[in-house]
Amino acid sequence: MKKVELLSPAGNYEKLETVYHYGADAAYIGGKVLNLRAFSKNFEDEELEKAIKLSHNLGKKLFITVNAIPHNEDLEILPEYTKYLESLKVDAVIVADLGVFNIIRKHTNLPITISTQASNTNWASVAMWKELGAKRIILARELSLKEISEIKQKVPDVELEVFIHGAMCISISGRCLLSNYLTGRDANRGECTQPCRWKYHLMEEKRPGEYFPVFEDERGTYIMNSKDLCTIDFLDKIIETGVDSLKIEGRMKSSYYAGVTTKVYREAIDSYYSGNLNTQNKEKWMKELQGVSHREYTSGFYLNKPGKDSQNYKTSSYIRNYKFVGKVIEKISENKYIVDVRNKIRKNDVVEIIPGTGSNITIHLNKIVDYEAGESLEEANPNQKIVIESEKPLEVGDLIRTMNISDS
Numbered sequence: 001m002k003k004v005e006l007l008s009p010a011g012n013y014e015k016l017e018t019v020y021h022y023g024a025d026a027a028y029i030g031g032k033v034l035n036l037r038a039f040s041k042n043f044e045d046e047e048l049e050k051a052i053k054l055s056h057n058l059g060k061k062l063f064i065t066v067n068a069i070p071h072n073e074d075l076e077i078l079p080e081y082t083k084y085l086e087s088l089k090v091d092a093v094i095v096a097d098l099g100v101f102n103i104i105r106k107h108t109n110l111p112i113t114i115s116t117q118a119s120n121t122n123w124a125s126v127a128m129w130k131e132l133g134a135k136r137i138i139l140a141r142e143l144s145l146k147e148i149s150e151i152k153q154k155v156p157d158v159e160l161e162v163f164i165h166g167a168m169c170i171s172i173s174g175r176c177l178l179s180n181y182l183t184g185r186d187a188n189r190g191e192c193t194q195p196c197r198w199k200y201h202l203m204e205e206k207r208p209g210e211y212f213p214v215f216e217d218e219r220g221t222y223i224m225n226s227k228d229l230c231t232i233d234f235l236d237k238i239i240e241t242g243v244d245s246l247k248i249e250g251r252m253k254s255s256y257y258a259g260v261t262t263k264v265y266r267e268a269i270d271s272y273y274s275g276n277l278n279t280q281n282k283e284k285w286m287k288e289l290q291g292v293s294h295r296e297y298t299s300g301f302y303l304n305k306p307g308k309d310s311q312n313y314k315t316s317s318y319i320r321n322y323k324f325v326g327k328v329i330e331k332i333s334e335n336k337y338i339v340d341v342r343n344k345i346r347k348n349d350v351v352e353i354i355p356g357t358g359s360n361i362t363i364h365l366n367k368i369v370d371y372e373a374g375e376s377l378e379e380a381n382p383n384q385k386i387v388i389e390s391e392k393p394l395e396v397g398d399l400i401r402t403m404n405i406s407d408s
């Protein structure tokens, strides 16, 4: 049986290495043109070439987003840019606009994936894109399991991709002008400031500065503040719709988020095929997903239409149960490893190492040593390189965390 693909976000080269370390089959990244994540560190040419080399050496696929909604001025560079992507042998470009699609088809033979921004919510539009030559369609998030199964049955010979985890829009997948109106930043050009998550008050025009709370209940209201999608509880049902690829959202999120979500869904997908996708494992994975930065979780549109329970009413802040503190970057002897520090690490901290596969390793750091000076330290700060010891073998790329006691 062909295994469904696990597709992870990579906002930069380090995140790309991380998602591969934790088992992604493929990754999607933004190039420098028409990319929908203007604020993430997108890949410049040299880094893009390196990224493709890394992906293909590891037998992974790399997809490049070209999915912002373009205006006339955006089109001129497209033939040259996409020919360049073709010369690099990228595995597909992700496109939202029919004109962009047409230009790419005319100038290249690149495989094209249709972005969720194209709002494909029915089999007829999927069939049309297929007829036009698309290789894969990313379905809109606003679909139920039943609708996805129907689309697969009616249009079996085109690849389908769906989101399984990450932030949701209150509008139809990013087709929203709220950010343009309130901040002048265009969500459809990758600049969304997420004003749907803000807390809104009522102000009467003759009483400037007097803010009246809008109450949905005693806590006030975040009227458009969607919870995040999480599908670990019913991932088997999604796989059984017959889709080809399961995508994690979050190119702007941290390496830690990308790594942990990838590892959890990797284990869940593998367990599905080996018959171990059971309640006990689901509880374990859910605990891990509670440990990455997230808002409260929702099942989105998969099981039923989201109602008032799909909104966050208390806060738009992220929940963070763990603190990402470092990454193993080199093994220097049998039990000694260099760690790149990302958040303060103190001597005697109890840290958890997250290996590429298998259970986490807990270590009591009774000694931390500055890698360059060779001196024992009481604490290490971000960007410092330290040496730690572990009796159990660690791997380059393993991420390290502590419980998030302080708010950072």
Ligand code: SF4
Residues within 6 Å of the ligand: 168, 169, 170, 171, 173, 174, 175, 176, 177, 178, 179, 187, 192, 193, 194, 195, 196, 197
């Ligand atoms: S403001 Fe909210 S709903 Fe609109 S595009 Fe941004 S995240 Fe999506």
